[in-house]
Amino acid sequence: MRFLLSCKQAHQMVSEGMDRRLPFSARTRLQLHLSMCKACTNFNQQMQSLRQAMRELPRHLGSDQRQDPP
Ligand SMILES: [Zn+2]
Numbered sequence: 001m002r003f004l005l006s007c008k009q010a011h012q013m014v015s016e017g018m019d020r021r022l023p024f025s026a027r028t029r030l031q032l033h034l035s036m037c038k039a040c041t042n043f044n045q046q047m048q049s050l051r052q053a054m055r056e057l058p059r060h061l062g063s064d065q066r067q068d069p070p
Pocket of ligand 1: 006007008010033037038039040
């Protein structure tokens with residue numbers, strides 16, 4: 001396994017990291033790539049702010065906790 005990630009791999013990891021916690025080794029490699037790559041740092045920040053925005057959406061927009069009005 002190559003230690004250095006390609007940008008494509010880094011993007012994949014950032015996306016996966018949104019849904020589940022990455023293994024320590026994966027996170028370390030991702031952090032290393034982010035420390036060297038401005039493009040992926042920007043991508044990572046966009047994903048983080050996107051996730052933050054999703055959290056702040058009103059709950060009734062979520063499909064899993066549907067609440068019909070009386
Ligand atoms: Zn990159």
